[in-house]
Amino acid sequence: MSQHRASHPDHPHGGGHVHQSGHGHHHDTDLDWGEMAPLLERQAEITLPVYAEAAAWLGSLVPVQGVRRILDIGSGPGVVTGLLAEAFPAAESVAVDGSPELLARARDRADARGIGARVSTLHAELPEGIGALGQADLIWMGNSLHHIGDQGAALTAFADHLNPGGLIALVEGGLAPRHLPRHIGIGRPGLEARLDALSADWFAEMRADLPDSKAETDDWRALLAAAGLTPAGTRTFLVDAPAPVPPAVRELVLAHYGRLRDGLGARLDADDKETLDRLLDPADALSLHHRTDVFHLAAHTVHTARKG
Template identity: 65%
Template structure:
């Protein structure tokens, strides 16, 4: 039975939690660089309260707590299963006394979050329908001199060579195009969704903030990868296969099925050429 596209744009955060946590853990080298850069922009001794908006399972929440040792860090998310993981992670790392979790829907609940010296929103704003309202809310929450850091854009993850010896060359480029259509539909279905030109510097300025610098950080895990990376990629491709059902040509879907077959010698479990390459861009702005 063919599913309606609307069914595939719904995100089950509880189901995705393990993938999100593993992915963020693999990206820790990238995020450490980004957090260190923020520490140069805002001296850690001056940061007393941080909001991690769209915290997910808390990998960045705890990293921010380690980078800014004088700060209380609040993990903010609308998905209770993800916040449960964030709390458990903070406890495992001995940070439970400095890490809180708050379940909130943005932009509606933004005023309940309290003031902050630093607001980190990592790939979260594109899940909020009214992005301008969210940014205006961030601006109101920032203390004088406070910094907001948005992770949006960069480069889409790549995992395979252009020609993998199966099907037509360029599979990941076609997957990326189909995912872009999925993303557009997902955003259109968000409450209060409004289309915006993704000029983050201009949007931050429109919120009353003073835009600062932007930097991109690279995650580069070349082949051959570890079993942990292979496991993560299998989960990512499974999610991609399900989300893009009906959006890809039949021959590309057949290739994805082969890649996901653990017994196929050309599958992800056995290929020697799989890798993980991505870049994330951090946009900053300050309250005067």
């Protein structure tokens, strides 16, 4: 299945495409993951050095050579699946996702990097498919648990698949990314703070609309403990790409704002909508295409817990 109710990796916002949902109605919290592939891949690549730091930290929490099988749950295009295979050289690293298009990218990416023999892909719709994932020494869930309606039940099911001494790492929370200063010379200052507030509403609706959705406090440590695991530490990693940004970062910011305009369009007030139109207009000197003040600053939090 290639269409899921979904959000952006780090920053919840609606997709530009409305799909028929499992409940038989259209909803602006549905989007097509396959179509998001280039954005997901670009974002993960820009975040790669930070994920490498996180992987090195995980290597201090488990014996590196003892990690023989890794599950990257909701792997998307497999950027982190490959990184984990490199950080844990004795392991097979498995990209698990509900999108065949994204898994095909993960496969190609691993082959291109010469680690295809230790990277495999597994198509699974979650949470139904958890039972077929097999055992692992490390389970990484990068901004994917929040796409499952009953997060606590899913964590308990994932914990069953951890070998004794194994580790689960959840990337959840952190800070919404920022890309522009408070005053950008167009519209009312504070645009990104307002977009964050709208995104939070969108995210709550996205979660409420998931099958078996359970309203729960996002106390990740408590959820991990309730799944029978022992919390092993939480750390936050900063992605800091200051202005002037390279073209790849500018493209990421443009794609991010394009999705914000499409996904939050109906929720934006007229002034902010006009500001987004100007930011995305290549003919506008103050647009994201030309601005010298664009940056990318994001904080990713990794919560860990151990079995036994």
